[in-house]
Amino acid sequence: MTDSSALDPEDRKIVTLARSARARNGVPEGAAVRDETGRTYVAGTVELESLRLSALQTAVAMAVASGAKSLESAAVVSEAGAVADVDRAAVRDLGGPATPVLLAGLDGAVHTTVTAG
Helix, strand or coil, rough: CCCHCCCHHHHHHHHHHHHHHHHHHCCCCCEEEEEEECCCCECCCCCCCCCCCCCCHHHHHHHHCCCCCCCEEEECCCCCCCHHHHHHHHHHHHHHCCCEEEECCCCCEEEEECCCC
């Protein structure tokens, strides 16, 4: 388990934003990413009949659609025990293999940090 108080303030911010998105929208997961300019993109799980995206895939798509060229960091708030491979791949596609991905529980406590790689 990672001590959330030891996180960089900007990483703590994206965890808080991800947690807020999940709670506000009543979805299974919330996510946030920070691009190379420091802008953040926040999203929740998308579950439509014709479209299913995880919160992290949606946040990455929002960053791309807004013109982001790279990612500095990503966070997902979920009950899952690990970051799904497809989510890490989406982060890797935009941010590269070394981009950190923080996984926090529903309480916002960061349980693990992995790279997109």
